Amino acid sequence: MRKYICMTIGPIVNTLIKARKTRETWMSSFLFSTLMKILVSKVGNREQIIIPYSEDNFELQGVGLYPDHLVYYCKDNSVPDLDALIEEAREELLKEIIGIDEKGNILSKIGDYPVEVLRKFLKDYLLIYYFVLDVSVLPEEDKKEKNFLTLLDQVFNTIELQGKVTPYGTFKLTDLFRMIPKMALYEKAFVENQMKRMPSLVEIATKGLYGLDRVKYEKLVWNKIIMTDEAEDTDFEEVK
Structure with missing residues (x-):
């Protein structure tokens, strides 16, 4: 029986409800969609992915297209180092936000904030929960793919209700919203398309x-x- 990696990310709703401008609403969605796209890219073979749908050339095109769940089966039932994978994904998301120099190195700051401040914020604020599902332990009626996906949806909903206490710091979500026009993520999605503002x-x-x-x-x-x-x-x- 196969083993499946199951991931869910957030906090999407709690981020959306704090948005006060259209670009903040956009960022609240696009940030998580970008994170999920990065996590999807970490899967060795796209054929292993059950959800979400994805292709190698599946671009976001300025809007959030990826959902908040990822389910894929382990090749040869070998479970990867998921903590290391998540750390890599956070670092790649940081690069997408801040941008890179000509040598491909992440920039040292964005606006008035050094990269370490944003790196710590993303680690404290983002929720990336995961678990490994061994189908062999499920009851017979739940072993079919469509059945355990329904079961997973219930599990994901329960996990997403779990809150996380974000350590108090000088950098807050409102600061992230304020720096949106300076983000490489924003530049790529809008300014490169001749849009000066939302x-x-x-x-x-x-x-x-x-x-x-x-x-x-x-x-x-x-x-x-x-x-x-x-x-x-x-x-x-x-x-x-």
């Missing part, structure tokens, strides 16, 4: 008005939203 909630809600009078609409958005305290998502270093 639209505000007001702009998203009134998008249908744009075609009625483009000049008046842009003037209204600039004067009433971007240049006032109603600004939803503006990085004034980027927007001129």
Whole structure:
């Protein structure tokens, strides 16, 4: 009987509910999707993966496409060093956030924060739970793949209810949100695609008005939203 590696990541909901801007909502999803993509890449053969669906050229394209669960079977029933795998994944996520230099080395800081501060935050804040499922110990009716996947869903739901006390530090989730415009992750997803900023909630809600009078609409958005305290998502270093 096969052995399966089962992983779940978070805290997704607790991160989303603290988002106050559109880019913060985006980051709350995209960060975890990127982490799961990295974890998926650590699996030796994509054919071993039960969930999620993935291909070698499956790019995120600026939005979170990966779910929060990973299940794959162990080749030759050999269980890898999962703690080491998770540490590697965290470090790769750090590189995605901060960026690398011409030699491929991670940059020493992002904004006013040295890399070690963000590295510690990710280690303390991110939840990456895992367990190994030995199908041979399951009752006969649960040994079929579709049956134990239903069982796993219940287990994942229980695990995700387990909280984690994040050590109090000088760097908080709000600080992570504040540095989004400086992230290599943000640069790759948006700025490289000629997007200087993410639209505000007001702009998203009134998008249908744009075609009625483009000049008046842009003037209204600039004067009433971007240049006032109603600004939803503006990085004034980027927007001129």
